[in-house]
Each structure stands twice: as C-alpha cells, then as structure tokens.
Amino acid sequence: MTWWLWLVLVIAALALLALLGLRLWRKGKVLLAELEALSVLGERLSAVTGSEPPPPIVPAYLAAPGVIAEARHRRAENLRERRHRRHVRAAAAFARWRRLGLTSAPRA
Known part of the structure; x- marks a missing residue:
C-alpha cells in the first residue's frame, strides 16, 4: 500500500536533484562567461596602461x-x-598583572 508513496518520494527527490544540477550548471556557465569577459577587460586595460596583468592564481x-x-x-x-x-x-600581560598585584608571583 505504501510502496507508491515511497516511489513518489524517490521520483520527487530525483527530480529535485536534476533541477538543482541544471541550475548549478547554468550558474557555472554564467560565471565562466563573466570570468572570460573580465579576462578580456584585463587585457584591454593592460594594453592601455602598459603594465602586464598579474599572473593567474x-x-x-x-x-x-x-x-x-x-x-x-x-x-x-x-x-x-x-x-x-x-x-x-x-x-x-602577566608581568603587568603581577606589577598591579592582580596575580601572585609565578610558581617555580
């Protein structure tokens, strides 16, 4: 009787995993495009200023x-x-505290 409930839960979990993976893939593609645009901008800026861009990390x-x-x-x-x-x-700090009488002398 409850097998269908488990089946629905497993299918829903797989669908959620697929949606999260697709979203992560799209965000990764956008991030790489932005990094490429920044790289081009850095090259143009170095051409204008005459200095070399910093080495890649x-x-x-x-x-x-x-x-x-x-x-x-x-x-x-x-x-x-x-x-x-x-x-x-x-x-x-300990010397200052001892000087002020806040602690006793150090034990030997």
Missing part, C-alpha cells in the same frame, strides 16, 4: 611540489612567529 593541487614545499615552509615560519608574538604579549 594556480590552485595548490596543480602547483609544483617545490612551490607547495615553499608555501608550507612559509606557513610554518608564520605560525612560529605568531606563536612567539603571542607568547611575548602574554608574558607582558
């Missing part, structure tokens, strides 16, 4: 292993520097 999964290793190294350095700055700020 390459997604990380398409980058060469050396570029990825360099980016990871820079990220590790940035994180290390941020950690050091955070530690210095915390130490300054």
Whole structure:
C-alpha cells in the first residue's frame, strides 16, 4: 500500500536533484562567461596602461611540489612567529598583572 508513496518520494527527490544540477550548471556557465569577459577587460586595460596583468592564481593541487614545499615552509615560519608574538604579549600581560598585584608571583 505504501510502496507508491515511497516511489513518489524517490521520483520527487530525483527530480529535485536534476533541477538543482541544471541550475548549478547554468550558474557555472554564467560565471565562466563573466570570468572570460573580465579576462578580456584585463587585457584591454593592460594594453592601455602598459603594465602586464598579474599572473593567474594556480590552485595548490596543480602547483609544483617545490612551490607547495615553499608555501608550507612559509606557513610554518608564520605560525612560529605568531606563536612567539603571542607568547611575548602574554608574558607582558602577566608581568603587568603581577606589577598591579592582580596575580601572585609565578610558581617555580
């Protein structure tokens, strides 16, 4: 008795999935057309100003292993520097709090 209800629900879900896929496809085509128009505009602008357009951004999964290793190294350095700055700020705050008598002396 309820098999027809399940059948209708499955067909409705498939139809909704098809509609969403079609909408996504159309929006993707519009986005690519806009990007192409912006690329042409950038080329025209570079011809007028005499400067070269910036190099295209390459997604990380398409980058060469050396570029990825360099980016990871820079990220590790940035994180290390941020950690050091955070530690210095915390130490300054604790010293200020101790000077004001808000905390006791550090435990050894």
